[in-house]
Amino acid sequence: MGLTNLTSPFPxxxxxxxxxxxxxxxxxxGHFTREEAEARxxxxxxxxxxxxxxxxxxxxxxxxxxxxxxxxxxxxxxxGQSALIGAAEAAxxxxxxxxxxxxxRISTELIDKHLRDRTDTPAFPKETYPHLxxxxxxxxxxxxxxxxxxxxxxxxxxxxxxxxxxxxxxGYPGWMELxxxxxxxxxxxVLDQDVRPYIALDAGGVSVLNLLNDKELIITYQGSCTSCYxxxxxxxxxxxxxxxxxxxxxxxxxxxxxxxxxx
Numbered sequence: 001m002g003l004t005n006l007t008s009p010f011p012x013x014x015x016x017x018x019x020x021x022x023x024x025x026x027x028x029x030g031h032f033t034r035e036e037a038e039a040r041x042x043x044x045x046x047x048x049x050x051x052x053x054x055x056x057x058x059x060x061x062x063x064x065x066x067x068x069x070x071x072x073x074x075x076x077x078x079x080g081q082s083a084l085i086g087a088a089e090a091a092x093x094x095x096x097x098x099x100x101x102x103x104x105r106i107s108t109e110l111i112d113k114h115l116r117d118r119t120d121t122p123a124f125p126k127e128t129y130p131h132l133x134x135x136x137x138x139x140x141x142x143x144x145x146x147x148x149x150x151x152x153x154x155x156x157x158x159x160x161x162x163x164x165x166x167x168x169x170x171g172y173p174g175w176m177e178l179x180x181x182x183x184x185x186x187x188x189x190v191l192d193q194d195v196r197p198y199i200a201l202d203a204g205g206v207s208v209l210n211l212l213n214d215k216e217l218i219i220t221y222q223g224s225c226t227s228c229y230x231x232x233x234x235x236x237x238x239x240x241x242x243x244x245x246x247x248x249x250x251x252x253x254x255x256x257x258x259x260x261x262x263x
Contacts, residue, residue, distance in 0.1 A: 012082075016123035018115040019086045026085055028092035030075040032061045042072055043149070045100075047141035049134050056080030056131065058088055060138045062095070062146075069099040069149040083128035087135045090114045095139065100146040102201040103139055108132040110197045119193045119246070171248035176214065183211055187247055194242045199235065206239065209256055217243065217253045 012020060037044035045062040057079040063072045074092035078084050090111045095103040111132050115123035124132065172178075172186055187208060199206060205222035212218065219239070240253040 014125045015083075015086070016115055016117045016121070018117055019123045022089040022115060023082045023086045026076075026089040028075050028089050029077070029085075030061075031059070031077055032063055032073070032075060037063055040072075042066065043146065045142045045145040047138040047145070049138040049141065050080070052079060056084050056134060058084060058135055058138050060088075060092075060142050062142050064100065064146050064149065066149060069101070069146050069151040071095045071098055071100065071103060081128070081131060083124060084131040084134065086115065087111055087124070087128075087132045091135045091139055098201065099151045100143040100149070101151060104143040105201045106136065106139060107197070108136065110201075111135070113193065113197055119190075168246050171244075172246070175248045180211060183214065184208055187211070187217065187243065190243060190246045191239075194246065195239055198238075215248070215250050215252060217251055218256050219253060220256050 015023070032044055034044050040063065042063040043066050045060075045064050047060045048058065050057040059077045061075045061077075063074070064070070065072055074095050076088040076092055078088050091106060094106050094110065094114060108129055112123050113119075117123070175183070175186075178186070191206060191208070195206060207220050207222060209218040209220055236253060236255060240251070243251045243253060
């Protein structure tokens with residue numbers, strides 16, 4: 001990681017509005033003490049990446065449940081560029097409620113998607129990705145401190161966001177006139193952008209089997225999703241909300257549980 005990449009300033013005009021808001025008002029900024037963790041009967045996991053000499057430093061603090069390895073709360077302290085603040089804030093938001101195994105699957109792509117204003121417009125300029133990688137390095141180090149904590153093979157809560165992002169009024173332009181092949185291609189694109197990166201945190205996946213009568217989408221789950229309770233609850237609801245917001249408001253999503261694909 002070059003010093004120039006880490007210390008060069010980045011124009012705010014190239015940041016998404018969500019990213020700028022996180023930088024202006026980072027709710028996860030701060031730290032936890034070992035005494036605070038002990039008082040709540042939680043484990044404190046700390047990790048540091050970067051250095052003051054290089055101009056960028058991040059210190060992560062996680063409060064972790066000792067029984068299932070889930071991150072109850074997360075905070076950070078940083079010294080460096082504004083992009084580092086935004087990336088650290090996004091990472092903390094993404095790991096809260098997830099276990100350390102899910103947390104270490106967070107990627108630069110997911111951090112960027114988390115702060116996009118539009119699904120097709122990056123939140124971070126490409127030049128800032130060394131800062132995102134710095135944050136991910138700290139996440140990995142924090143997760144390594146928790147590997148002795150057992151966690152369930154399947155998770156009741158799916159790692160999906162509460163904000164579905166951009167809503168297209170009326171759905172995808174000209175949806176009803178598209179061919180079946182094109183309709184499925186549009187759905188696949190939305191799944192790639194807004195669904196699969198989050199499900200991947202759970203070592204799972206989703207595939208399209210068919211689209212019936214232009215409205216009923218048949219899907220099948222892969223990996224951990226095949227045995228996850230939320231595959232017919234939270235995850236399914238999120239997939240349907242996203243597709244209704246970005247493809248067509250009348251779409252319904254039906255999981256075919258007779259196709260238990262595994263990875």
